[in-house]
Amino acid sequence: MSRRRSSLLACCLAVAMALGACTSADEGSPVPQKGQEHQPKIVLKPADATEKVSPVDPVEVRVSDGALDSVTVTNPDGKEIKGSLSEDKTTWRSAEPLGYDKKYTIKAAASGKGGKSTSEASFTTVAPDQTVFPSFFPPPGKPATVGIGQPVAVIFDKAPADRAAAERALKVTATPAQEGGWYWWDDRTLHYRPKSYWKPGTKVTVDASIYGVNLGGGMYGETDRSLKLTIGPAKIATIDDKAHKMVVTVNGKAVQTFPVSMGRPGSTTGKDGKKISFVTPSGTYVAQEKYKVKRMNSSSYGLPSNASLGYDEKIPLAVRISNSGIFVHSAPWSVADQGHRNVSHGCINLSPTAGKWFYEHFGYGDVVTIKGTGTRLDPTDGFGDWNIPWATWLEGSALN
Structure with a gap:
């Protein structure tokens, strides 16, 4: 190496060291100086x-x-x-x-x-134009235990503009789990039931988590609500019109057999000219409520109480099974007919002893099945849910 080239290299090294830039290949990037870190x-x-x-x-x-x-x-x-x-x-x-x-x-x-x-x-x-409040049937806490046929009803105080949004906000949890679904009964009401009757002992929780949910048309859910139910024993009363008798089973075992009298044959014309049939419709009913004494007046369905077949009476030990006014009740006046012929206006007549037993043992959600008569129960009459085929039921959801 020439003396001149050696002197030039030494000079370059000295300058580099003075500037602090002499680093080895594996030392990485220079460390940031204080104050150069990013603020949060x-x-x-x-x-x-x-x-x-x-x-x-x-x-x-x-x-x-x-x-x-x-x-x-x-x-x-x-x-x-x-x-x-x-x-x-x-x-x-x-x-x-x-x-x-x-x-x-x-x-x-x-x-x-x-x-x-x-x-x-x-x-x-958001400021809602309207809020929507959900109610339940059965009401929360009354009763806490229901029968195997009890559908759950959610009733909104206003018809949600967006049914799908309202339905998505509802959840049913059953333990043990069972297949089930919602069905819109009308523009404010939807029912939930399993594919088959509830299993006895099932714990059911219904959550209506609608607070803050946009229900369409400026509507929002007013509050969240929940319902808890326990399913009781499987109580089913089966009434055969030809035999004029009721057979009651509890968890599949026959426990009672009672003679009955149901709706008489024929019909009449009501005050508004509408035909009134007395025949008790066949189908599956669900007990809705009961009364120690229930005043019944034929004018409630268009037949004046002072007509030849009219009535206005206080009826003992009455269990309602339809909205149209069909009850299972004690009927001491028709004991001689029970087991032989139909003489009522559509209700199921029992003797005082049988009526007392039925009243004491049947309540919300217990099942009454009637077969062999000449008419069919309208599925929308009370809790006629079980008369709707499962495939049709699923079509009643806003999500299908």
Whole structure:
């Protein structure tokens, strides 16, 4: 190497060392100097000035390049909304629903190697034109135990514009599990039943989680509600018109046989000119309610009480099985006919002793099946749900 070239190389090395740039190939990139780290970045959801936020959508605060030191979400009254912070302190999420038509403020602070950051935002929740309230039948807690035939009814106080959204907000949990489905009875009411009768001992929970749900047409769910039921023994009363008798089974075992008298043959014309048949329809009924004494008046279905076949009487030990006025009840006036002929206006007549037993043992959800008469029960009469074929039932869902 020439003396001149050697001197030039030495000079270059000296300059490089003076600038601190002499590094080996495996030392990597230069270490950032103090103050060069990124400040924490806070992201708020909903963002500032967002409108029409669903009250059930969670408020969320996230941070990168740091950890959250504090998060507050307050309503117009200054009350803080409950929330939870992740273990790594990078995410906060609200833990309770918000109110309708309210303004909320989010304030968050975070810190990291790059320093501290703060962020603030305000948003407003949706203002419903109308709210929709769900009721149940059977009512919650009355009774807690029902029969194997009891459908569950959800009745909205207003007809939801979006039936599918309303139905999606409903959930039935059965233990043990059974196949079941919803059927829209009318524009405000839908029923749920299993494919076959409930299994005795089943625990049923119905959740109507409709708060915050957009039900269409400016409607939103007013509140969440739930119903808990236990299914009792399998009680079925089967009435054969030809034999004029009722056979009662409990969990498949025959426990009682009673003579009966049902609706007399023929019909009459009501006050409005409409034909009134007295024949008790065949089909599967479900007990709905019962009375120690029930006043019954034929004018309720168009036959004046002062007509030749009319009546206005206080009837003892009456169990309703249809909305149209069919009851199973004690009938001491027809004991001689029971087991032989039909003489009632459509009800199932029992002797006082049999009527007392039936009244004491049958209630909500227990099944009465009538066969052999000349007419069929309208499936929409009371809880005639079991008279609808399963394939047809499934078609009654708004989700199918």
